[in-house]
Amino acid sequence: MQIDEFESQFKSALKEHYTYGPVSIESCALITDLVGADAVRLTNIVKRLVPELPGTPYQRTERLSWHTLGGDRYSSVKSMLAEVEKIRPDILVVQRNLKTDPDDLVCGLSNYLDALTQTCRTPVLLLPELTLDQLEEQISEPLEVMVQTPHLVGDSSLINWGLRFALPNGRLYLVHIENKRVFDQYIDIISRIPEIHTDIAQDSLREKLLSLPSEFIEQARSVLRSKEPMIDVHGIVELGHRIVDYRRLIETHNIELVITYTQDEHLTAINTIAYSLAIAFRDVPILLL
Amino acid sequence: MHQIALGVTLLFLALLVAMVAALAFEEKLHARKSLITGTAAVIAVFLAEVFHVLPIGPVVNVFKEKLHIPVYIAGIEWEVIAIIVGSSLFVDVASRSGLFTWIAIKLTKRSGGDPRMLLYFYSLLTILFSAFLNNVTAMVIVGSLTAVSLERLNRKSLLLAFLLVEGFLTNVGGLLTLISSVPNIIVGQAAGITFLQFMLKSTPYVLLAAVATVLLAQMRYSIPSLQSDEERALAKQRVSAFDENDGIHSPRFFYTSGIMAVLLILLFATTSYLPYLRDLGLGFVALSFGILMLWAFKHEVGKFYSGLDWDLVWFFMTLFVVINVMEHAEVLSLIGSAIGGIIDLGDVIGSAGLLWCSAAASSVTDNIPLAAVLAKVLKAKETLPDSSLWWSVIFGSNLGGNLTPIGSASTVVAVTIMHKHEIRMSFIGFIRAALPFALLQIILATAYLLLFL
Numbered sequence: 001m002q003i004d005e006f007e008s009q010f011k012s013a014l015k016e017h018y019t020y021g022p023v024s025i026e027s028c029a030l031i032t033d034l035v036g037a038d039a040v041r042l043t044n045i046v047k048r049l050v051p052e053l054p055g056t057p058y059q060r061t062e063r064l065s066w067h068t069l070g071g072d073r074y075s076s077v078k079s080m081l082a083e084v085e086k087i088r089p090d091i092l093v094v095q096r097n098l099k100t101d102p103d104d105l106v107c108g109l110s111n112y113l114d115a116l117t118q119t120c121r122t123p124v125l126l127l128p129e130l131t132l133d134q135l136e137e138q139i140s141e142p143l144e145v146m147v148q149t150p151h152l153v154g155d156s157s158l159i160n161w162g163l164r165f166a167l168p169n170g171r172l173y174l175v176h177i178e179n180k181r182v183f184d185q186y187i188d189i190i191s192r193i194p195e196i197h198t199d200i201a202q203d204s205l206r207e208k209l210l211s212l213p214s215e216f217i218e219q220a221r222s223v224l225r226s227k228e229p230m231i232d233v234h235g236i237v238e239l240g241h242r243i244v245d246y247r248r249l250i251e252t253h254n255i256e257l258v259i260t261y262t263q264d265e266h267l268t269a270i271n272t273i274a275y276s277l278a279i280a281f282r283d284v285p286i287l288l289l
Numbered sequence: 290m291h292q293i294a295l296g297v298t299l300l301f302l303a304l305l306v307a308m309v310a311a312l313a314f315e316e317k318l319h320a321r322k323s324l325i326t327g328t329a330a331v332i333a334v335f336l337a338e339v340f341h342v343l344p345i346g347p348v349v350n351v352f353k354e355k356l357h358i359p360v361y362i363a364g365i366e367w368e369v370i371a372i373i374v375g376s377s378l379f380v381d382v383a384s385r386s387g388l389f390t391w392i393a394i395k396l397t398k399r400s401g402g403d404p405r406m407l408l409y410f411y412s413l414l415t416i417l418f419s420a421f422l423n424n425v426t427a428m429v430i431v432g433s434l435t436a437v438s439l440e441r442l443n444r445k446s447l448l449l450a451f452l453l454v455e456g457f458l459t460n461v462g463g464l465l466t467l468i469s470s471v472p473n474i475i476v477g478q479a480a481g482i483t484f485l486q487f488m489l490k491s492t493p494y495v496l497l498a499a500v501a502t503v504l505l506a507q508m509r510y511s512i513p514s515l516q517s518d519e520e521r522a523l524a525k526q527r528v529s530a531f532d533e534n535d536g537i538h539s540p541r542f543f544y545t546s547g548i549m550a551v552l553l554i555l556l557f558a559t560t561s562y563l564p565y566l567r568d569l570g571l572g573f574v575a576l577s578f579g580i581l582m583l584w585a586f587k588h589e590v591g592k593f594y595s596g597l598d599w600d601l602v603w604f605f606m607t608l609f610v611v612i613n614v615m616e617h618a619e620v621l622s623l624i625g626s627a628i629g630g631i632i633d634l635g636d637v638i639g640s641a642g643l644l645w646c647s648a649a650a651s652s653v654t655d656n657i658p659l660a661a662v663l664a665k666v667l668k669a670k671e672t673l674p675d676s677s678l679w680w681s682v683i684f685g686s687n688l689g690g691n692l693t694p695i696g697s698a699s700t701v702v703a704v705t706i707m708h709k710h711e712i713r714m715s716f717i718g719f720i721r722a723a724l725p726f727a728l729l730q731i732i733l734a735t736a737y738l739l740l741f742l
Contacts, residue, residue, distance in 0.1 A: 003429055003432065003433055003702065003705060003706055003709065006390070006429055006430050006433035006434070007433040007436060007437060009390050009433075009535075009536050010390065010393075010394070010433055010434050010437040010438070010531075011437055012535055012536070013390065013394055013531050013532050013533065013535035013536060014441060014531055014532075015530055015531075015532045015535070016530060017529070017530055
């Protein structure tokens with residue numbers, strides 16, 4: 001009898017559980033490079049994206065205070081961070097391409113956004129790359145919210161943030177896409193090891209990779225069915241290409257807000273999948289936690 | 290039995306000593322036990338034929354029929370082999386039901402994640418599993434769970450202490466029943482001790498030694514108890530993430546396994562009192578249950594046959610061949626006269642001396658050949674079944690395993706788990722850690738032996 005065999009059984013029995021914990025937003029800051037009336041107009045548009053909660057179902061009304069950091073309030077990354085530190089908001093709503101020509105940002109998010117995602121622990125809601133008029137037309141209270149991350153298992157905060165935006169009666173998609181390219185690479189290596197049966201390894205690995213997030217999502221759904229019955233919660237777990245499949249899901253389900261996670265104890269924010277998604281998906285608001 | 294020249298006896302004694310030494314240095318030789326005893330068996334049988342030591346000829350059965358069985362086959366204690374093979378099959382199949390992991394996880398959750406409670410529960414689990422399964426399986430199951438649960442509780446610094454205690458307790462739990470360890474089976478069969486008699490005599494000592502071991506570990510390694518409500522709530526939340534039902538793929542098989550396990554223990558306990566079964570013996574009961582359990586996986590029984598520890602089975606078979614030859618070569622009589630010197634020191638010193646000598650010997654080499662040799666010696670001396678000398682061998686050969694990392698198979702497993710989790714543990718380091726525990730257990734055993742057996 002192998003030690004590994006039993007360790008695997010016990011590790012498999014260890015299930016991460018979703019913990020319901022409402023998120024409260026009391027202070028929100030918009031960072032834009034617009035000034036004057038345009039900045040005020042953008043603030044009013046953005047208020048639709050982060051609406052105050054009604055008294056139900058959280059059984060409390062949030063008094064949301066808004067702060068606008070217009071382009072005239074800061075001239076450098078350092079001064080912007082100093083302004084944010086003064087406000088200490090619960091969430092930052094940030095315009096894309098801050099003080100940078102979009103043509104220079106094909107593969108990045110600008111120095112300002114890099115600094116915010118890497119040094120600031122405050123969640124950053126990144127606006128789509130649209131003009132003010134387009135934003136006016138397209139931004140509304142999100143009803144279709146997608147929470148996605150490769151680390152969904154065990155991460156209750158992501159779902160709780162998703163819940164905050166899907167309230168009071170939106171639809172919440174909990175999505176987990178396992179990287180098929182990495183999976184195929186490992187199976188390719190396994191297929192070169194005669195001691196390991198490739199078909200069994202492939203089936204077992206796929207089953208375990210997908211069952212962990214599936215079980216977590218199912219448990220979260222069961223909690224939310226009792227805690228937030230008005231919200232329609234769906235789970236999607238697949239093996240695929242992350243950027244391509246997230247894009248497909250956003251389009252298929254008309255997602256109005258994507259929530260993802262940049263905090264990783266092993267990676268800097270700039271190296272996470274969330275950062276790649278933020279660059280790739282420029283037409284949908286993304287909340288970076 | 291014909292007269293054997295002293296020179297021939299000494300030659301065979303040298304072979305036995307060489308085999309025991311090779312078993313002691315098994316790790317250094319990178320050779321499996323069965324290969325060492327197998328080689329010794331081949332040489333022993335061949336030399337026995339050369340020196341006319343074995344009575345070669347047909348074997349006569351109870352119907353006075355002459356059977357042509359190879360001489361080396363007749364020397365094997367098949368009852369012991371049947372118990373080992375049957376029990377191994379039963380445990381292997383039953384473990385697939387998720388029964389043992391279910392019990393282990395239930396206790397983990399019941400502890401609330403409190404390290405001290407976890408130590409108590411895992412100690413209890415180790416004793417029960419090593420008593421009713423075997424000490425290696427007990428160490429593998431409880432040791433693996435310990436590593437996973439302490440990591441979950443962010444208490445990996447306690448892993449060394451837990452694994453040491455569990456390793457020591459496998460050999461204490463191995464004293465609880467007649468089938469808990471192979472020395473028990475060998476000595477019990479030789480002495481004619483029944484399952485129930487064995488358990489009644491061993492239980493008080495096992496309880497005493499277990500409590501003393503756990504308390505000593507608690508003091509030496511400062512195993513904490515959670516103080517604040519906040520700590521307790523966090524620990525409880527962490528262990529509640531274990532799902533005890535995860536390993537149960539078929540509830541029907543799970544319940545069947547549970548019922549079968551209870552039935553097997555009951556039958557083991559009552560075999561000597563039941564008609565028919567009392568003649569067929571424990572080996573028949575173990576094999577029957579092993580075969581019945583295989584019906585749960587009737588299409589893949591080959592997997593379980595190949596999963597049997599053939600190294601262990603071959604080890605026993607070839608060891609019995611060697612011992613049988615040694616008996617005919619009068620090596621055992623020679624050892625018996627040496628041990629006779631200890632036994633003749635009187636009831637008190639003789640029994641205690643045999644216990645300490647057995648413990649010292651089994652700490653450096655395998656306790657199974659030791660138990661097999663001493664059982665044969667005591668049987669040849671016509672030792673009565675209720676003599677405390679049998680118990681000296683049982684206590685000594687089981688508890689001696691706690692003195693060194695190679696003293697028993699379960700302490701080897703404990704050290705393997707330590708190395709797997711990057712805990713450095715040298716041979717000397719283990720002896721330093723183990724000495725207070727082993728001495729405590731042997732002193733308690735000596736006192737128990739002298740006062741109550």
